[in-house]
Amino acid sequence: xxxxxxxxxxxxxxxxxxxxxxxxxxxxxxxxxxxxxxxxxxxxxxxxxxxxxxxxxxxxxxxxxxxxxxxxxxxxxxxxxxxxxxxxxxxxxxxxxxxxxxxxxxxxxxxxxxxxxxxxxxxxxxxxxxxxxxxxxxxxxxxxxxxxxxxxxxxxxxxxxxxxxxxxxxxxxxxxxxxxxxxxxxxxxxxxxxxxxxxxxxxxxxxxxxxxxxxxxxxxxxxxxxxxxxxxxxxxxxxxxxxxxxxxxxxxxxxxxxxxxxxxxxxxxxxxxxxxxxxxxxxxxxxxxxxxxxxxxxxxxxxxxxxxxxxxxxxxxxxxxxxxxxxxxxxxxxxxxxxxxxxxxxxxxxxxxxxxxxxxxxxxxxxxxxxxxxxxxxxxx
Amino acid sequence: xxxxxxxxxxxxxxxxxxxxxxxxxxxxxxxxxxxxxxxxxxxxxxxxxxxxxxxxxxxxxxxxxxxxxxxxxxxxxxxxxxxxxxxxxxxxxxxxxxxxxxxxxxxxxxxxxxxxxxxxxxxxxxxxxxxxxxxxxxxxxxxxxxxxxxxxxxxxxxxxxxxxxxxxxxxxxxxxxxxxxxxxxxxxxxxxxxxxxxxxxxxxxxxxxxxxxxxxxxxxxxxxxxxxxxxxxxxxxxxxxxxxxxxxxxxxxxxxxxxxxxxxxxxxxxxxxxxxxxxxxxxxxxxxxxxxxxxxxxxxxxxxxxxxxxxxxxxxxxxxxxxxxxxxxxxxxxxxxxxxxxxxxxxxxxxxxxxxxxxxxxxxxxxxxxxxxxxxxxxxx
Numbered sequence: 001x002x003x004x005x006x007x008x009x010x011x012x013x014x015x016x017x018x019x020x021x022x023x024x025x026x027x028x029x030x031x032x033x034x035x036x037x038x039x040x041x042x043x044x045x046x047x048x049x050x051x052x053x054x055x056x057x058x059x060x061x062x063x064x065x066x067x068x069x070x071x072x073x074x075x076x077x078x079x080x081x082x083x084x085x086x087x088x089x090x091x092x093x094x095x096x097x098x099x100x101x102x103x104x105x106x107x108x109x110x111x112x113x114x115x116x117x118x119x120x121x122x123x124x125x126x127x128x129x130x131x132x133x134x135x136x137x138x139x140x141x142x143x144x145x146x147x148x149x150x151x152x153x154x155x156x157x158x159x160x161x162x163x164x165x166x167x168x169x170x171x172x173x174x175x176x177x178x179x180x181x182x183x184x185x186x187x188x189x190x191x192x193x194x195x196x197x198x199x200x201x202x203x204x205x206x207x208x209x210x211x212x213x214x215x216x217x218x219x220x221x222x223x224x225x226x227x228x229x230x231x232x233x234x235x236x237x238x239x240x241x242x243x244x245x246x247x248x249x250x251x252x253x254x255x256x257x258x259x260x261x262x263x264x265x266x267x268x269x270x271x272x273x274x275x276x277x278x279x280x281x282x283x284x285x286x287x288x289x290x291x292x293x294x295x296x297x298x299x300x301x302x303x304x305x306x307x308x309x310x311x312x313x314x315x316x317x318x319x320x321x322x323x324x325x326x327x328x329x330x331x332x333x334x335x336x337x338x339x340x341x342x343x344x345x346x347x348x349x350x351x352x353x354x355x356x357x358x359x360x361x362x363x364x365x366x367x368x369x370x371x372x373x374x375x376x377x378x379x380x381x
Numbered sequence: 382x383x384x385x386x387x388x389x390x391x392x393x394x395x396x397x398x399x400x401x402x403x404x405x406x407x408x409x410x411x412x413x414x415x416x417x418x419x420x421x422x423x424x425x426x427x428x429x430x431x432x433x434x435x436x437x438x439x440x441x442x443x444x445x446x447x448x449x450x451x452x453x454x455x456x457x458x459x460x461x462x463x464x465x466x467x468x469x470x471x472x473x474x475x476x477x478x479x480x481x482x483x484x485x486x487x488x489x490x491x492x493x494x495x496x497x498x499x500x501x502x503x504x505x506x507x508x509x510x511x512x513x514x515x516x517x518x519x520x521x522x523x524x525x526x527x528x529x530x531x532x533x534x535x536x537x538x539x540x541x542x543x544x545x546x547x548x549x550x551x552x553x554x555x556x557x558x559x560x561x562x563x564x565x566x567x568x569x570x571x572x573x574x575x576x577x578x579x580x581x582x583x584x585x586x587x588x589x590x591x592x593x594x595x596x597x598x599x600x601x602x603x604x605x606x607x608x609x610x611x612x613x614x615x616x617x618x619x620x621x622x623x624x625x626x627x628x629x630x631x632x633x634x635x636x637x638x639x640x641x642x643x644x645x646x647x648x649x650x651x652x653x654x655x656x657x658x659x660x661x662x663x664x665x666x667x668x669x670x671x672x673x674x675x676x677x678x679x680x681x682x683x684x685x686x687x688x689x690x691x692x693x694x695x696x697x698x699x700x701x702x703x704x705x706x707x708x709x710x711x712x713x714x715x716x717x718x719x720x721x722x723x724x725x726x727x728x729x730x731x732x733x734x735x736x737x738x739x740x741x742x743x744x745x746x747x748x749x750x751x752x753x754x755x756x757x758x759x760x761x762x
Contacts, residue, residue: 081689
């Protein structure tokens with residue numbers, strides 16, 4: 001994997017990641033394909049919406065269908081018929097947010113599957129093995145993602161564990177061809193975040209993820225910590241802010257030097273009937289749309305907006321029709337992918353500061369305050 | 382609407398219906414778009430699968446979103462963004478199979494909505510008014526669809542009611558531009574079916590539907606009655622066997638002179654995890670497909686078969702992923718639309734008898750015996 005910086009403006013960066021499965025223009029948003037599918041969409045839909053890379057969850061694929069089966073079937077790219085780049089997380093976040101009866105030791109984490117109650121043990125070595133079997137282009141070391149708030153003592157313990165696991169993950173993937181990103185933890189303590197950057201960078205990874213954000217901390221803290229961490233990370237390597245976020249978070253984080261994002265917000269909210277638009281969020285089930293012949297967003301060129309009215313989409317949604325989820329998902333991804341594309345264009349022309357100012361003027365952004373710590377979890381439905 | 386006969390072989394016919402929204406090559410299969418959507422698919426998917434006409438249900442659209450709203454939004458074609466021909470039923474079948482607390486009089490039928498419990502009264506005149514508001518190319522008079530078995534006396538009473546309603550429907554649509562098909566009822570009594578044909582044809586419709594089939598009667602009776610009725614109907618007008626059926630039923634009915642079919646089997650069974658293939662049905666959740674790299678049907682060229690393995694589709698299905706329903710629906714419609722296309726080709730070359738013999742040889746057809754009387758009902762899920 002290589003990463004080029006094509007342009008910068010302040011801390012913001014326009015770059016290009018090149019992976020064995022193709023290039024990713026950054027800043028980039030990665031649709032979440034939890035179980036090897038971005039819910040309701042085909043790989044062709046994703047391409048059409050402008051996706052260049054998707055994220056898949058190691059935890060879910062480990063439990064079902066199992067990484068050996070995916071390997072046997074030619075790896076995740078072939079399994080899900082997506083020939084572009086794939087990034088996998090380590091499974092840590094889901095073990096800590098979804099699984100039951102966790103027991104954490106230095107060796108790893110024992111947990112019960114939320115699928116069938118079976119007991120599993122995930123170690124840093126097994127996480128790497130699973131991700132190698134899946135064959136993603138970018139993989140991650142097992143880390144502990146603390147809930148917010150956590151005490152300083154607890155955060156120090158956790159950081160030491162994550163750093164130890166990072167070392168073991170690096171040893172485990174020795175010689176592997178996949179890019180391995182280090183994960184910077186450290187909670188909300190600036191000095192611990194500093195230490196996390198120093199020690200993680202000292203290990204030498206192909207890129208760096210900022211973890212433990214959007215887990216309930218105040219928004220200002222997230223922006224400040226992102227700025228701190230991004231400012232300390234090596235300029236020549238990609239930076240990925242895990243599980244973030246809302247449209248305004250993407251703009252704020254790009255301004256602070258982040259290159260990669262993933263979030264279930266566009267896909268999950270679509271299934272809950274919420275469309276992102278340039279004029280703010282739109283809750284399609286509302287009675288005001290019953291006779292509304294306009295598209296979701298008059299400025300949008302996605303398939304849903306080119307072909308269907310709000311009235312029809314509302315009818316589908318209140319009728320529990322599968323097509324509603326699909327069309328809203330397509331639209332929302334189009335919105336998120338369009339937003340990062342707009343930021344890339346602005347960065348190419350030195351117009352990012354102006355773009356950012358206009359974004360916040362035009363769009364006072366009252367995107368709903370869904371609990372961010374739940375955002376990376378799959379819809380239980 | 383015009384109907385041309387392009388070729389015949391025995392009783393079987395190859396024809397072409399021309400409607401204000403385009404042509405329909407017959408024999409044709411109409412995907413069921415109950416609420417103005419063929420579940421999980423877009424109009425473009427339908428085109429790609431080879432659909433030339435879709436069916437929508439008057440009952441469902443009357444209750445939600447309401448026919449006035451559809452009219453206000455430019456009619457059903459525009460509402461659902463399908464610019465090809467649409468056929469609507471009269472609402473009768475669903476009133477009798479879905480609604481609660483029905484009270485039937487000569488005036489019409491009073492019922493409670495299965496959506497919200499509200500009371501409605503559907504008369505032959507209102508059914509025509511609703512279908513005119515929707516703007517389908519082919520519409521139907523309100524009829525009573527009897528359950529099987531029904532006594533001779535009950536069937537005679539019902540037939541008289543249906544014939545009276547047919548007369549009133551014709552008066553109600555006077556001057557309307559839509560094609561109106563007469564519906565031939567008469568239960569399982571051959572002489573009542575004869576009388577039904579005579580009296581319905583005497584009224585003079587643009588085409589004829591054979592109703593009250595696949596409601597639980599023995600398969601032999603369905604084939605015999607279809608043969609009888611089709612043989613008595615005017616040769617120069619299209620014949621539509623309502624709510625039928627399984628692949629073998631389509632072949633048997635085409636052999637007896639039927640031109641049009643609709644059935645929820647391909648779409649509903651897809652959502653239940655069943656794929657139709659040339660080698661018989663395939664239940665995707667079975668463990669035997671866990672590691673199966675083959676497509677659903679190696680002879681199939683649909684998108685699902687070109688891109689995905691049984692193992693992946695099984696993974697999606699057992700994980701309740703929306704994409705599973707979509708891909709299986711696409712495949713099954715491709716199968717049904719491919720079957721009628723194959724029959725058309727056979728008829729064009731005088732090879733239908735040979736096609737039929739080979740169809741039953743190659744495919745001993747053990748399509749599951751789902752209760753046929755439920756087939757036109759929407760999935761309650």
